[in-house]
Amino acid sequence: MSFFQGWVIPQVDDATRQNVLSKTAVLEQRLQDIAQRFDEARFASSLAVEDMVITDVIARLQLPIQIFTLQTGRLNVETSALIPQTEQRYGIALKVMEPVAEAVSEYEHTHGRDAFYESVDLRRECCRIRKIEPLNRAIVGADAWLTGQRREQSATREELPLEQHDANHNIAKFNPIFDWTELDVWAYVAAYDVPVNDLYHQHYPSIGCEPCTKPVRLGEDIRAGRWWWENKDTKECGLHK
Known part of the structure; x- marks a missing residue:
């Protein structure tokens, strides 16, 4: 009988706990x-x-x-359950953006x-309808927007900077934890008791839409x-093109 040996939340050592304190101070200053x-x-x-x-x-x-x-x-x-949980925890209201219903219906x-x-083209079109178009509406009137991207996440993000110019929207774009490791992230979660998606406890190190995401085996790339079903070089939805 075989058992699925899946990715698990990394164990944070004392050195990482100490290191994340200084990284947190830098992150606070960046924001x-x-x-x-x-x-x-x-x-x-x-x-x-x-x-x-x-x-x-x-929020803090x-x-x-x-x-x-x-x-x-x-x-x-x-x-989806993390949306109300986050709002309750921090006493804030997240702005929830949804795709245009008619565009979804037409695609389907x-x-x-x-x-x-x-095909990659049909997958990207689905991402455009469900993610990119709603994001475009969300940042109308913004002069800067922020992401949670990190260099360590994938081959397509290895050169990620802190600050970029988003030519598509002609505004500044920031990746405030671009230089954090996976261990840094989980050390912060432990230090501040941050609520996280329950799927992390089910071997999902990277989470997108339900039909496009599956658990990852122990030792595999975190975005595997x-x-x-696609080549690793195409694994972006287009939000950060």
Whole structure:
């Protein structure tokens, strides 16, 4: 009989716990600087553990940075449940962006509900409808937006900087924990008792929409469960193109 040996939340050692204290101070300063520089900074939270760390800092420091999330309509139950849990924990209201219903219906009628398995183009079109278009609406009027991306997450993010210019929206874009490791993130979660998605306890190190995400085996790349049927070089939804 074989058992699935899945990814597990990393064990944080004392050295990492100590190191994350200094990294937290840097992160706090980064977010404070962004809030001071920009009048309409907005944070796009996918509710991933990295985004929950940033949310915790924004809420703890009461920074004037609006937090929004994308309710794609295909999220896991566990992910959707984190929205009210986050609002209750921090006493804030997340701005929840949903796709245009007519666009979803047209896609499903023309191609099929799960047509994204058939080609990269159809998968990207689904992501465009459910994620990119709602995000575009969410940052109308913003002069900067923030993500929870990290360099360590994938080959497509190895050169990720702290600050970029988003040419598509002609605004500043920030990746405030770009230089954090996976251990750093989980050390912060432990230190501040940050609420996280229950799927992390079910071998999901990276979480997207339910049909496009699966558990990852122990030792596999942490994004191996995202769009697992595609080449690793195409594994982006287009939000950060």
